[in-house]
Amino acid sequence: MSDRGGSAMRLRGLVRKEFLQIVRDPSSIAIAFLMPIFLLILFGYGVSLDADHVPIALVAEAPSQDSADFMATLQGSHYFAPRVMASMAEAEHALREGEIKGIVRLRANFSRRLRQSDGAAIQVVVDGVDANTARIVEGYVEGAWSTWLTAQAADQGRQLKMPVDFEPRIWFNSELRSRNYLVPGLVAIIMTLIGALLTALVMAREWERGTMEALMVTPASMTEVLLGKLSAYFVLGTGGMLLSVAMAVWLFEVPLRGSFLLLWGCSSLFLLAALGMGLTISTLARSQFVAGQIAIIATFLPAFLLSGFIFDIDSMPAVVQAITHVVVARYFVAIVQTLFLAGNVWSVILPNALALVVMAAIFLGITWRKSRKRLD
C-alpha cells in the first residue's frame, strides 16, 4: 500500500519534471498549439480541389448566332474565365505556354452541321498535364453543353430527350465542397505530426545528455518514467486536438454530424498511437539527430499520401494497400471523415478504433521493451 502511494508520488514528480521541461523550451508548446493554428489556417483556406474561373480559349472559326449562343453558356459559368481567340493557332500557342487550360473550338461549318441529322462536333482540347484538373474541365464543359442543349430544345418548343436521365445523389456532402473532406483529413495529418514531433526527440535527448542514467539511479521504474512522459505530452496533444476540432467546426464550418465525445475518445486513442510512434523512433534511434531524420521521413509524407486523405486507398495496388495498414493516420482519417460528415457509423468506427488500439499497444510495447534499465 505504501509502495502504491510512493509510486503515485514518483509519477507526479516525473510529470512535473516533464512539464517544467516543456515550459522551459517553448518549442513543445509551439508544436501543440501554434502548429495546428498555423497549418489549419493555411491549408483550410489554401487547399481546394474546386476549380473556379479556369482560363480557357473560345475559338469560333465562323462567328454566327449559333456559336455566340453556345459561347454565352460558357461565358456565363463561374467555372470558366473564357478568352475569345481568333484562330486555333493562337489558342494552341496559349495552351502550350500554359496561359489557358483548354480550348473549345467551333468549326466554320458549325451552324450548318447543327441543322443536319448527324449534328455538329464541338472540339474540346484540354491540357492533360494535370489530369485531375483536365477531367474537371471536361466535366464543366459537358455541363455547359447539356445546359445549352436543354435551352436550345426549349427555344424550339421541345423537351430535350435523352434515353436515360442520369440523376446523381451525393450523400454526406451534397454540394461536393472539397473543404468538407479536406479539413477533417488535415486535422488527422496535423495530429500525426504533433504526436510524433512532441515525443520523437524526448527519449533520445535523455540518452544523449546522460540524464537517462541519472533517472535510472532513482527509485522510479522505467514504466514510471515512460508514463510520466506519455501523460505530459498526452495532455499537450489533447489541447492541440481540441483546438483543431474547434477550428474545423467554427472557422471552416465543416458539419460535425457524429458525437463529439466519440470523436474525443477516438482522438485519444489516435494520440496514444502517434505519441507511441514518436517514442519508438526516439528509443530506437538513441540520438536526437537520427531520431529527427527518421521523424521527417516516416511521419509527414506517408501520412499525406498513404492515409486516404487525398488518394483513394482502394485504387492502389494490393501491395501498397497492405503497406497503408502500418500508417497510423489511415485509421484516423477514416474515423474523422466519417464522424464529421456521416455520423456515428459503428461499422466504420469500431474496426478502425480497434486498429488504433493495436497500433498504440505495439508502439508503446516496443518503447517499453527497448528502454529497460540498462547501460550500453
Place this chain on the structure above:
Amino acid sequence: MLQRILALVRKEFLALLKDPKSRAVLIVPPIVQLLVFGYAATFDLKQVPYAVYNEDRGIAARDLLAGFSGADSFRLVAELHADSEIAPLVDARRALVVIHIGPRFSADLAAGRPAQLQVIFDGRNSNTAMIAQNYVRSIVNRFNDDWIAAHGQQGPPARLAMRAWFNPNLESRWFFIPGIIGMLTLVVTMLVTALTVAREREQGTFDQLLVTPLRPGEILIGKTVPGFVIGIIQATVILLVATLWFEVPFVGSLPAFYFGLALFLLSGVGAGLLISSLAATQQQGLLGAFLFMVPAVILSGFATPIANMPEAVQMITLVDPLRYFLIILRKVFLEGAGFGLLLDQFWPMAVIGSAALTLAGWLFRHRMY
C-alpha cells in the same frame, strides 16, 4: 582556403555518414518511398466498389448494367433487394456507388420517355465522388448513344469531341511522379541540413568551429556541399526509377533538369541551414523543418492546383521553392521544355536560395547563446 573548406566538407560528410543508422536513413527510404508513393499517388480510380439495386426486369436495364460489369474501373460488391439496404452499405464504406434502377425503367425507355437512373455516391471524399460520377456519366452517355443509334432516334444537334494534350489518356500518375521527385528531394535536403547546425550548437562544437580561422562563408560552403551532393545523387537515382520503372516519359532537356535541380537544392539547403541556424536545440530545428516542409509540399501545387487557392495564399506560394521546381519537372518531363521556357522558374529559386544562404551565414555569428 580551398584546403580548409575541403577538410570541413570531409568532416560534414563523416558526421552524416559515419552513423550506420543515419546512413541507412539517407539511402533506403527515399527509394522505397518513391516506389510506394508512385503507385499510391493517382487520382485514377480502379475497382470502384459499387452495388446494384435493380427493380426492373427488362433487357434494357441489364444492358446498362453490363456497361458497369464490363468496365475495369468498377467492381460489383452487392446486389440489393430493398431500399433499406442502401444506407448501411454506403455508411460502412463498402460501396462507393449505388446504382438504383426503378421498376419502370425499361418501360419508360421503350415508350420514349426519359428513364430515370438514380445513382448514389459516398461524398465523404468529394474528389473521389466526383471522379466516380464522371466515370458513371461516361458509361450512361455511351448507353444513350448506342440506344439512339439502335432505335433510329434523333440525337442531340451537337456533340463534344474531347482530346487531351501532353497526356492523352489523362493518366494522373504522369502528373504525380515528377511531383514526388520534387518532394523527396526536398525531404532529403531537410534531412541533411535542418539539424546540423542545431546539433553542433547543442553539443557546443559550433562555438569551436567559430574560433577556428574558418570564415562564416567557408563554414556555409562546408555545410552546403553535402546536402547538394547527396541531393544530386538521390535525384538522379529517383529520376532513373521514374523513367525506367514507372515509364514516365522524359521528353525535355536533361541539362535544363539538372540546372533546375541545382537551383532547387541551393534554395532547399539554404532554407534548411537557415532553420538550423535559427534553432537553439535540435527539437526547435525539427519543429522548424516541419513548419517549412509541410506548407512547402501542400502549397506547391503537388495535389491541389495553385490556381484554386485564394489570392493571399497564392502570394505565399511565391516564396515556396518547390512550387517552381514542380513546374520545371512537369514541363521537362511531359511537355519537353528546354531552358527558354523555364527562365521564369529559374530566377525565383536563385533569389530564394541566395537570400536564405546569406541570412544563414550571417546568423552563424550573430546568433549566439
